[in-house]
Amino acid sequence: xxxxxxxxxxxxxxxxxxxxxxxxxxxxxxxxxxxxxxxxxxxxxxxxxxxxxxxxxxxxxxxxxxxxxxxxxxxxxxxxxxxxxxxxxxxxxxxxxxxxxxxxxxxxxxxxxxxxxxxxxxxxxxxxxxxxxxxxxxxxxxxxxxxxxxxxxxxxxxxxxxxxxxxxxxxxxxxxxxxxxxxxxxxxxxxxxxxxxxxxxxxxxxxxxxxxxxxxxxxxxxxxxxxxxxxxxxxxxxxxxxxxxxxxxxxxxxxxxxxxxxxxxxxxxxxxxxxxxxxxxxxxxxxxxxxxxxxxxxxxxxxxxxxxxxxxxxxxxxxxxxxxxxxx
Amino acid sequence: xxxxxxxxxxxxxxxxxxxxxxxxxxxxxxxxxxxxxxxxxxxxxxxxxxxxxxxxxxxxxxxxxxxxxxxxxxxxxxxxxxxxxxxxxxxxxxxxxxxxxxxxxxxxxxxxxxxxxxxxxxxxxxxxxxxxxxxxxxxxxxxxxxxxxxxxxxxxxxxxxxxxxxxxxxxxxxxxxxxxxxxxxxxxxxxxxxxxxxxxxxxxxxxxxxxxxxxxxxxxxxxxxxxxxxxxxxxxxxxxxxxxxxxxxxxxxxxxxxxxxxxxxxxxxxxxxxxxxxxxxxxxxxxxxxxxxxxxxxxxxxxxxxxxxxxxxxxxxxxxxxx
Ligand SMILES: Cc1ncc(C[n+]2csc(CCOP(=O)(O)OP(=O)(O)O)c2C)c(N)n1
Ligand SMILES: [Mg+2]
Numbered sequence: 001x002x003x004x005x006x007x008x009x010x011x012x013x014x015x016x017x018x019x020x021x022x023x024x025x026x027x028x029x030x031x032x033x034x035x036x037x038x039x040x041x042x043x044x045x046x047x048x049x050x051x052x053x054x055x056x057x058x059x060x061x062x063x064x065x066x067x068x069x070x071x072x073x074x075x076x077x078x079x080x081x082x083x084x085x086x087x088x089x090x091x092x093x094x095x096x097x098x099x100x101x102x103x104x105x106x107x108x109x110x111x112x113x114x115x116x117x118x119x120x121x122x123x124x125x126x127x128x129x130x131x132x133x134x135x136x137x138x139x140x141x142x143x144x145x146x147x148x149x150x151x152x153x154x155x156x157x158x159x160x161x162x163x164x165x166x167x168x169x170x171x172x173x174x175x176x177x178x179x180x181x182x183x184x185x186x187x188x189x190x191x192x193x194x195x196x197x198x199x200x201x202x203x204x205x206x207x208x209x210x211x212x213x214x215x216x217x218x219x220x221x222x223x224x225x226x227x228x229x230x231x232x233x234x235x236x237x238x239x240x241x242x243x244x245x246x247x248x249x250x251x252x253x254x255x256x257x258x259x260x261x262x263x264x265x266x267x268x269x270x271x272x273x274x275x276x277x278x279x280x281x282x283x284x285x286x287x288x289x290x291x292x293x294x295x296x297x298x299x300x301x302x303x304x305x306x307x308x309x310x311x312x313x314x315x316x317x318x319x320x321x322x323x324x325x326x327x328x
Numbered sequence: 329x330x331x332x333x334x335x336x337x338x339x340x341x342x343x344x345x346x347x348x349x350x351x352x353x354x355x356x357x358x359x360x361x362x363x364x365x366x367x368x369x370x371x372x373x374x375x376x377x378x379x380x381x382x383x384x385x386x387x388x389x390x391x392x393x394x395x396x397x398x399x400x401x402x403x404x405x406x407x408x409x410x411x412x413x414x415x416x417x418x419x420x421x422x423x424x425x426x427x428x429x430x431x432x433x434x435x436x437x438x439x440x441x442x443x444x445x446x447x448x449x450x451x452x453x454x455x456x457x458x459x460x461x462x463x464x465x466x467x468x469x470x471x472x473x474x475x476x477x478x479x480x481x482x483x484x485x486x487x488x489x490x491x492x493x494x495x496x497x498x499x500x501x502x503x504x505x506x507x508x509x510x511x512x513x514x515x516x517x518x519x520x521x522x523x524x525x526x527x528x529x530x531x532x533x534x535x536x537x538x539x540x541x542x543x544x545x546x547x548x549x550x551x552x553x554x555x556x557x558x559x560x561x562x563x564x565x566x567x568x569x570x571x572x573x574x575x576x577x578x579x580x581x582x583x584x585x586x587x588x589x590x591x592x593x594x595x596x597x598x599x600x601x602x603x604x605x606x607x608x609x610x611x612x613x614x615x616x617x618x619x620x621x622x623x624x625x626x627x628x629x630x631x632x633x634x635x636x637x638x639x640x641x642x643x644x645x646x647x648x649x650x651x
Contacts (some may be wrong), residue, residue, distance in 0.1 A: 033586035034514035057484035057520035058512055071598045078373030086450065090339070124370035124422070126433040128449035220416050299645045300433030301422030 028080030099142030156190030264292030378575030385548025395456030402447030423637030481512025542572030
């Protein structure tokens with residue numbers, strides 16, 4: 001099995017779909033000669049040419065909107081929005097158009113569009129370049145939302161997203177592009193709506209997304225040393241949500257921590273907690289703990305930024321709180 | 329195109345002062361590049377080496393009571409507007425003494441006392457606010473102008489078009505300064521603009537405009553003064569197109585794989601605004617060295633000041649979220 005970086009895995013999913021299918025093309029700012037601000041599309045201009053690797057003006061709303069239009073004609077465009085902070089500029093088209101055309105037309109049309117974007121803190125760009133906004137989109141019926149945390153996942157999920165007949169907002173995390181993982185020789189699509197159990201455990205379930213999957217795995221190692229066995233589950237697809245896997249895990253461990261980098265308040269974790277308390281109420285031995293960013297915009301100064309966003313230590317603390325409730 | 333009257337030559341003293349300011353900005357930004365490479369500066373930095381004449385020419389024409397909004401490429405604008413180098417460098421080091429108290433960073437430089445309403449990391453993000461500031465001045469009958477800086481790339485985003493339209497419709501005292509450096513990050517104008525003459529964008533909204541050589545600080549100053557006069561006298565907004573050159577990468581550390589190798593070398597030879605002004609003033613090597621020594625000293629001092637600055641307390645992050 002070859003090892004790919006997260007960056008190469010994204011590229012491989014795009015290129016595989018584009019080789020297979022003329023209906024797939026990519027567009028975005030600085031994705032051609034420069035290969036995108038994260039280097040994801042490097043080399044793709046040479047292979048596919050400027051018609052299918054389209055460098056665009058700084059016009060997020062029109063780009064996403066044009067993607068919607070091409071998708072409604074049966075193409076499968078992938079639009080790259082350079083930073084997820086700039087999804088806000090395309091929100092009208094994503095929220096009011098992409099998410100609703102199928103519904104408003106009584107099922108006459110499909111919008112097989114994928115909007116790829118990336119974000120995340122940890123490098124002090126300040127308040128407008130590091131937000132995690134996935135919760136905004138999970139709240140909109142008609143959209144699917146994916147947040148992949150490993151190379152194998154990002155490859156299989158992106159490919160599936162391209163071939164999904166619905167608009168998918170696809171989140172990547174900036175700090176993950178360099179991480180490596182063994183992937184199948186041949187690209188294997190991963191079904192949307194299926195969680196991945198990264199590590200099995202008996203005492204606490206940590207439901208984590210994006211960068212926090214890796215922080216949770218580190219926290220789980222440490223907890224192990226303290227005699228606490230932690231199960232780490234990544235939903236991978238935030239909408240639709242694999243409730244079954246999450247509920248089964250919590251019914252086994254009886255405790256749960258939900259962890260993401262986005263602001264805790266009103267976050268994706270709140271929904272997960274609501275689902276779990278409803279479906280696993282009688283199995284829970286402690287309140288569900290949440291880990292996320294503090295309720296502030298992202299500050300520039302590294303000492304403040306570091307403090308605002310969660311790390312492995314915060315997940316570990318939350319694990320200790322849940323087990324502490326039961327005399328551990 | 330507005331008919332600009334023959335501009336009067338500026339006194340040599342003023343031009344020498346502009347020279348000093350431009351060289352200060354240049355040395356400051358070279359230091360920023362150096363300290364970034366040394367791993368001392370966090371975050372995401374864009375320098376405007378090559379565009380100093382626009383920053384100085386425009387900001388020096390503003391009155392103290394006027395306001396401006398800047399871009400992601402903001403160091404020059406900020407210094408030219410009067411923010412002390414110490415306060416700017418301290419911000420880049422994330423210190424409490426910084427002009428945004430360590431909350432902002434390079435792309436979010438504010439100095440409200442000096443009429444700097446903030447740099448913006450979202451392309452085109454500052455333009456609508458400038459229309460609103462100008463509207464406030466108009467409604468209150470204040471003799472003030474609001475000015476927005478932005479790049480050629482920003483003329484493709486919705487806020488640019490909506491702002492120009494609204495400003496013209498309402499006849500507010502706003503000046504829109506486009507720094508056309510012919511690149512939007514890695515994307516050349518040929519790939520992002522279907523027209524050659526960006527003034528047509530102002531024409532489309534019925535807005536008066538003019539184009540100026542952005543490497544000629546005297547010309548930029550003169551054109552800005554007239555644009556401001558136009559806005560101040562109640563004749564509505566004005567679009568000022570400055571043709572300029574980015575003599576460096578898009579961001580500090582940009583390998584510029586997308587840029588023809590010889591372009592940079594050629595432009596550095598022919599389009600350096602500091603060389604041009606030096607020639608215009610006929611400054612001797614000794615004169616230049618003296619100014620250089622002085623501004624380099626100021627920059628060195630700013631680094632010392634910044635390094636000795638105060639780190640915020642982590643918990644300070646919770647302050648300033650609400651008024
Ligand atoms: C809305 C938005 N889209 C994309 C970006 C990423 N980005 C930052 S600067 C830039 C290019 C801006 O070009 P221009 O306006 O010409 O300014 P210049 O960088 O040349 O000074 C891009 C695409 C951004 N900051 N905001
Ligand atoms: Mg530009």
